[in-house]
Amino acid sequence: MGALVTLDLPDDSPMLGLPWIITFGPLGDVDEWEPVVCGPYERPHALALAEAVVAEEQLMAVVEPLLPALSAEEIRGEIAAAQIAAEDEAARIDAADLYGDFEDTLDEELELAAERQPEPEPVTAPSEAEVRAGFARIAKLLTSKGA
Numbered sequence: 001m002g003a004l005v006t007l008d009l010p011d012d013s014p015m016l017g018l019p020w021i022i023t024f025g026p027l028g029d030v031d032e033w034e035p036v037v038c039g040p041y042e043r044p045h046a047l048a049l050a051e052a053v054v055a056e057e058q059l060m061a062v063v064e065p066l067l068p069a070l071s072a073e074e075i076r077g078e079i080a081a082a083q084i085a086a087e088d089e090a091a092r093i094d095a096a097d098l099y100g101d102f103e104d105t106l107d108e109e110l111e112l113a114a115e116r117q118p119e120p121e122p123v124t125a126p127s128e129a130e131v132r133a134g135f136a137r138i139a140k141l142l143t144s145k146g147a
Contacts, residue, residue, distance in 0.1 A: 005060065006050075016043055019039065
């Protein structure tokens with residue numbers, strides 16, 4: 001079994017409505033090959049497809065939103081926002097180190113959460129027709145952006 005990584009977003013996040021991509025790559029350092037990027041998909045389809053693939057393979061799948069930017073300036077704004085968020089996260093981690101080992105606390109919390117939650121049932125990958133319908137909705141979303 002592989003690993004699936006994605007953003008944990010609140011139910012009202014505007015990012016949920018964006019198109020999503022999946023990047024498949026090696027799970028460890030032993031394998032070396034170029035990652036495979038698939039998409040765009042609607043988020044539920046991306047998650048289900050990624051889960052279906054990593055359930056049977058020793059791969060890592062990263063499911064992330066695709067930001068349909070219309071200009072270089074819009075891209076620069078997204079990059080600046082990501083950099084600020086990373087700096088804020090680094091500051092939060094540094095502050096946590098003042099009060100103990102953040103990693104140990106995180107590991108303990110993850111272990112407790114795993115004990116409380118039942119093993120999730122495998123998600124069924126969407127059919128080709130469902131994915132194609134999602135492509136049509138994404139095309140409509142992308143062509144109407146900024147209009």
